[in-house]
Amino acid sequence: MNAVFRCINGCDGEYPLTEVIYRCPSCGSLLEVAHDLEALREKHSGSEWRELFNSRLGTTRWPYGSGVWRYKEMVIPNIDDQSIVSMYEGNSNLFFAKRFGEMFGVKDLWVKMCGNTHTGSFKDLGMTVLVSMVNSMIRNGSPVKAVACASTGDTSAALAAYAANAGIPSIVFLPANKITTAQLVQPMANGSIVLALDTDFDGCMKIVQDVTKNNEIYLANSMNSLRIEGQKTIAAEILQQFDMEVPDTIIIPGGNLGNVSALGKGFKELKALGIIEKMPRIVVAQAEHANPLYMAYKNGYENFSAVQAKKTLASAIQIGDPVSVDKAISTLKQFNGIVEQASESELSEAAALADRTGMYTCPHTGVALAVFMKLAQSGAIASDERVVVVSTAHGLKFSEFKVGYHEKSLENITCSHANRPIELAADSGLVSEVLEREIEKVINNRI
Ligand SMILES: *Cc1c(COP(=O)(O)O)cnc(C)c1O
Numbered sequence: 001m002n003a004v005f006r007c008i009n010g011c012d013g014e015y016p017l018t019e020v021i022y023r024c025p026s027c028g029s030l031l032e033v034a035h036d037l038e039a040l041r042e043k044h045s046g047s048e049w050r051e052l053f054n055s056r057l058g059t060t061r062w063p064y065g066s067g068v069w070r071y072k073e074m075v076i077p078n079i080d081d082q083s084i085v086s087m088y089e090g091n092s093n094l095f096f097a098k099r100f101g102e103m104f105g106v107k108d109l110w111v112k113m114c115g116n117t118h119t120g121s122f123k124d125l126g127m128t129v130l131v132s133m134v135n136s137m138i139r140n141g142s143p144v145k146a147v148a149c150a151s152t153g154d155t156s157a158a159l160a161a162y163a164a165n166a167g168i169p170s171i172v173f174l175p176a177n178k179i180t181t182a183q184l185v186q187p188m189a190n191g192s193i194v195l196a197l198d199t200d201f202d203g204c205m206k207i208v209q210d211v212t213k214n215n216e217i218y219l220a221n222s223m224n225s226l227r228i229e230g231q232k233t234i235a236a237e238i239l240q241q242f243d244m245e246v247p248d249t250i251i252i253p254g255g256n257l258g259n260v261s262a263l264g265k266g267f268k269e270l271k272a273l274g275i276i277e278k279m280p281r282i283v284v285a286q287a288e289h290a291n292p293l294y295m296a297y298k299n300g301y302e303n304f305s306a307v308q309a310k311k312t313l314a315s316a317i318q319i320g321d322p323v324s325v326d327k328a329i330s331t332l333k334q335f336n337g338i339v340e341q342a343s344e345s346e347l348s349e350a351a352a353l354a355d356r357t358g359m360y361t362c363p364h365t366g367v368a369l370a371v372f373m374k375l376a377q378s379g380a381i382a383s384d385e386r387v388v389v390v391s392t393a394h395g396l397k398f399s400e401f402k403v404g405y406h407e408k409s410l411e412n413i414t415c416s417h418a419n420r421p422i423e424l425a426a427d428s429g430l431v432s433e434v435l436e437r438e439i440e441k442v443i444n445n446r447i
């Protein structure tokens, strides 16, 4: 079994996964990892694959306990296990969002908690694959010396951790003052060379592409299609968690649009292997301040044009010129797709409301939940559907957003669910009096 890089436009030529190549030499489009699906089909039937994947759940047998490498044959079949750099990423829970779903008439709403992983975002899923491949190349004498990425905060945290785990130097290019404290500290702690540039993400992306041209520094951005191979395991994991029953609709926040492309690729390959028959509908949720895909969707995908992304609380998706737009549009066309957007106010209120039902949502998950609310209210999502919202990061990485909301200091946002600490003298009588009043308030206003 062999997997290779191929042009997404179908140009001739295939390239080994150990080659330093990000774009098709003929047409300049992105590449994708092409699997030998026929060989995989011959190896096992759909039900044998299912059994194999189930048998690896939770194992310590290296590296199959990882939520990515559990599906190794579908991810990178031809890498030796000793080169794999893994933190047993993935394996994230599905949160049954019963109370939240019922508020909008949907009884079967689940949130896939992709932020419950090593560095706190789904970026781990792709980074384990990319860094493993680089590690394997270096072990086999490649001239690659370091790995680099431009980032809106989560890619760099993941790259830094995986590179540190493998002992490979990493360089991260961050837009100065546009990421959270946690996201900045993560690569610092992991020993990355951290460059804060006076530009936005799209500006950092241009620079990192220039400095990786000599092929001694390996480019770890999502134009690198190795990451897609790890991220596509979100599809497999969701299925395994539902005993291989395909949900009706999956809502995923989109910025550079690699993750939605990955999700689609995962489902397509699972179908090709006979593991599933049906396909879900895929919805991309964008922030109104960075909505080029939404604008294109409104035009029937004619004439996609990049936009200048405006500042958004959903900082990881503040991207106006998404690198994986072609892959994403083709995915949406194949999955009966919808693109919907959420304003700053909608994403903040949705996140806060979700928190009131026990979640602790990052702003990007807020975008996806706001889109869920809109589609459930308009009837585009029917009440009997099984819906999965992909939560992309852990809320704890976005304390500035949470604090700002509850202090009501977010600009132009009402913050309807703000909840402040009550400052009181240390007096039991007084405390009892206040509690009586407050408990009543909570009961009466229960959402
Ligand atoms: C990277 C990221 C996204 C966007 O994913 P794309 O593949 O760029 O569309 C969304 N949310 C979070 C938290 C992220 O880190």
Ligand SMILES: [Zn+2]
Binding pocket: 007, 008, 009, 010, 011, 024, 025, 026, 027, 028, 029
């Ligand atoms: Zn091509």
